[in-house]
Amino acid sequence: MKNSSFYINTTLAIAIAILFYLHFSSKKTTALVTNSNSAVASGNFKIGYFEMDSIENHYEYFKEVRNALRGKEQDNGRQLAEMKNTFVAKYQELQKTAQSLSQAELNGKQQELSQMEKTFQNKEQMMNQELQNESFKRLQEVKKKIEDFLKDYNKDKGFSYIMTNSPDLIYLKDTVYNITGDLIIGLNSQYKKK
Numbered sequence: 001m002k003n004s005s006f007y008i009n010t011t012l013a014i015a016i017a018i019l020f021y022l023h024f025s026s027k028k029t030t031a032l033v034t035n036s037n038s039a040v041a042s043g044n045f046k047i048g049y050f051e052m053d054s055i056e057n058h059y060e061y062f063k064e065v066r067n068a069l070r071g072k073e074q075d076n077g078r079q080l081a082e083m084k085n086t087f088v089a090k091y092q093e094l095q096k097t098a099q100s101l102s103q104a105e106l107n108g109k110q111q112e113l114s115q116m117e118k119t120f121q122n123k124e125q126m127m128n129q130e131l132q133n134e135s136f137k138r139l140q141e142v143k144k145k146i147e148d149f150l151k152d153y154n155k156d157k158g159f160s161y162i163m164t165n166s167p168d169l170i171y172l173k174d175t176v177y178n179i180t181g182d183l184i185i186g187l188n189s190q191y192k193k194k
Contacts, residue, residue: 048159050180055164058184061145061191065138072134076127083123087116149187153179 056062094109101109150162162179 044158044160046157046159046177048154048157048162048177048179049165050162050178050183052164054180054184055146055187059142059187059191061187062142065142069131069135069138072131076131080120080124080127083116083120087113087120090116145187145190146183149183149190153182153186 056066090109091113094106094113098106154162157179159177165178
């Protein structure tokens with residue numbers, strides 16, 4: 001799940017970098033700040049945030065997704081361990097019987113072991129890729145649920161931006177704008193309805 005936090009934090013870091021670039025490089029910045037219709041000029045500019053680790057620990061759907069992915073990872077590990085144990089057993093058997101085998105038989109057994117090793121490596125790579133793809137897909141589903149909830153949540157809250165808190169991105173925060181509790185309650189409420 002560290003990957004999900006990494007993807008979310010990376011996306012937010014890029015978004016913040018783009019916003020800063022646009023803010024400081026645009027000649028229209030002064031026009032925007034002085035415009036009486038802008039949120040900043042009217043004093044309505046608010047940024048809300050939520051603690052992603054709290055979402056990961058308390059949002060039931062996220063926990064379900066995380067547990068399903070962990071289960072798949074453990075199943076993959078068991079399958080690979082069985083394959084590896086079979087390989088090790090055949091290798092040890094070959095070591096014990098190598099002296100009594102003809103050169104042709106020895107070459108055949110070595111070829112069989114080599115093929116087993118390639119099969120193991122291919123299976124491991126395929127399983128890792130499938131798990132990575134499924135993780136990405138499932139975490140995108142979680143992200144979409146959070147985004148959809150926040151769109152509805154923000155209709156009467158009036159935040160200009162809602163971000164996730166990351167120690168690497170935010171150096172100062174006012175807890176008045178921490179919406180983590182609202183987000184957890186709302187997301188879990190929606191999840192239980194389905």
